[in-house]
Amino acid sequence: MNNARSWLLADQPASPLQARMGRFYTSWLALSANPLALIGLAIVVLLLLSALLAPWIAPRDAVYVQNLDGRLQPPSLLHWFGTDELGRDLFARVVHGSRITLMIVALVAIIVGPLGLIIGMVAGYVGGWTDRILMRLTDIFLAFPRLVLALAFVAALRPGIESAILAIAITSWPPYARLARAETLMIRRSDFIAAAIAQGASAPRIIRRYVMPLCMPSVVIRLTLDMAGIILTAAGLGFLGLGAQPPSPEWGAMVAAGRGYVLDQWWVSTIPGIAILLVSLGFNLLGDGLRDALDPRQS
């Protein structure tokens, strides 16, 4: 343990690997010194685990099999979270619903992060007309109200989780492009970029190897902080009946399904609602912690 620590914090790393691991470890030390960030991380890890192990935690059948005799039962030893209006086990549905939430989060991140990053970096680095055109394009997308565009999208295609993801992704990238552009404009003025130009490095090389590593942390942080909003939008679409369709155990749709019974059978809506709240909170706390730990301006 002590050995590993001194290897990671070595003043004179003997290999590129050791140097890189040492940098990660320093960031981890900064992150782990923040209890709120650790809580956030724990929640996100819990989400990952429950998505990964869903079939082993709760049988898949329980998600869909209806039992009209046992409908709307309060939480008990048999049904930890109670049952819904069709007698399905809420615990199983919430656990399997985490897979849908994770898919939304992952897909949006995969589309939005790189798209915004590339557009922003190119606009910021190349400048001139390229910048103007790319940024006006960004403005156009930024002008769409997210939920309304999502509604239109879903209406034009078909209601479903894929349409919801696409709609969220299309409306989410502009802030990332702006963020990456602002960072790039700042980085572009540094002497180390001038040095790279003077050494004959091409623009794509400079963007890829010099600008990107410095833009990445802020994009990752922003993405983590935005996850809460993305989850809420997806849940909102599900609630309006435009996202995931029944009988899919999407949390927003589950809240919607339970809204008729909220006064007498509170758990039907409340439990998926708590799941949404917890995961959003987890991502927010983690994002805040990452911002403090990774901020390039601090090191």
Place this chain on the structure above:
Amino acid sequence: MNEAIEVSDLEVTFGHGTKSFKAVQGVSFTVPFGQSFGLVGESGSGKSTILRALSVLVRPSGGRLQVAGGPLPLHPPKTFRRRVQLVFQDPYASLHPRHSIDRILREPLEVHGFDRREERILQSLDEVGLPRRYRYRYPHQLSGGQRQRVAIARALVLEPEILLLDEPTSALDVSIQAEILNLLSDLREARQLTYLLVSHNLAVVAHMCDRVAIMSQGKIVEVTDSRHLRTGTFTHPYSQQLWASSQGYFRDPAVLDVG
């Protein structure tokens, strides 16, 4: 041709229209191969801009630049870039914070497709007096002087003929300054380099350079040699004033009434 650098009537303008600002206004000088030439002046005198024009980081709005015997192209090919390299003032800002020393030195070698990269990296570390064990450190794990050594190694790893030095020691402590200036002198001798050194410090320029141009507000007011710089024999009053203020602080009532 044995002129390494030939600058004639150089003009550099920043901005457009009414907001434009002429940073360099008709500057001419030449530096023969193997010589060390100094540009002295205060901030805003345009001395750093000349360096940036010579390394094609800014585009001149007028005049002619000849470097290493040929006119400076608008979009210089890599082979041309290799021959003229820059060392910046602030080693904290001129090294990429997320690149290790190894990567910093490897990048230019990769760009230019040099062979024997391992060997060249180690050799350049030796040459600037950095221990080989620092190779995988990041810039923040080095002191200011060590960083400036890395910056010099990065410039030299491409085997240039001309080195443009932009205040290479003004961000460093004086004891480190002495080490870096000695290193630069040694390297110039060993590699037959041509130096163009920009500084606000007259003593540094007098120590390093054979000839010196004194600049003020985008123009060269006087070109002289280091001997005259030391004794303070000038023809232009501005040079005289600059020389006087670099002599340290005196309680002189005459300077008080400015404002």
Place this chain on the structure above:
Amino acid sequence: MTSISPEAPLLEVEGLRVSFATQRGLVEAVRGVSFAMGREKLGIVGESGSGKSTIGRALMRLVPSPGVVTGQKLKVGGKDVLSANERDLQGLRGGKIAMIMQDPKFSLNPVMRIGTQIEEAIRMHRRVTRKAARAHAMEALLAVRISNPERVYHCFPHELSGGMGQRAMIAMMLSTQPDVLIADEPTSALDVTVQAQVLAILDDLVSRRGMGLIMISHDLELVASFCDRVLVMYAGRIVETLEASALSRAVHPYTRGLIACLPRLSEASSRLQTMQRDPAWSQV
């Protein structure tokens, strides 16, 4: 020689220590510094990392957060700084002891007019009317030899040159009439021809008002030509205290090294002397 130190010291420092807790353990930036000063110009000289700027901040209890200031004694004008609470400190800072930073660009509030900033500083320490504060501010600007105070009064910091900005900063810091002024590299962001003017103004005001001035700088020659007494710092300790006029008689090898490694206009040499650092210097 301590002949310059007057009977009642303005500032007394004994066993001052400043330490920072980092991931790699405790780092001591200042390791037991003691000195006293009166109405004089005291220079603190050292290279980066010597702890000279940290001392300046510690005297005002402005060391940033993981830093801890300890010591046997730290008194400004007879008032104890170490045990002072936040309220006392507010009165102390600006009132008894003030500080000028290196770059006026970063130490003046960019969205407030110069005049307003000076007025605010005055009104924070003295109960005066707005009108009186304005008159004081004008006076302060005149005192730093700004020939057109009316114009500078209405300027924003970015509209001033570096030298003008630093003068405005001096005006602001002196407007509350502190006993001790700390100047941390007050001229190193300025051009040499402007440096002399700013130093002359500082010199004039400090001697005329009988204040104490601490000038923190890396430039030994400059400090020696400006101050009465010089403390040379190395690795968080004072290694030598000198009368400024006796620079050539410095004893400590570090001080001698600092003087020797400078390139000089007066003498041509092919190589500069470098310093062989002795680990013993930091273990006094």
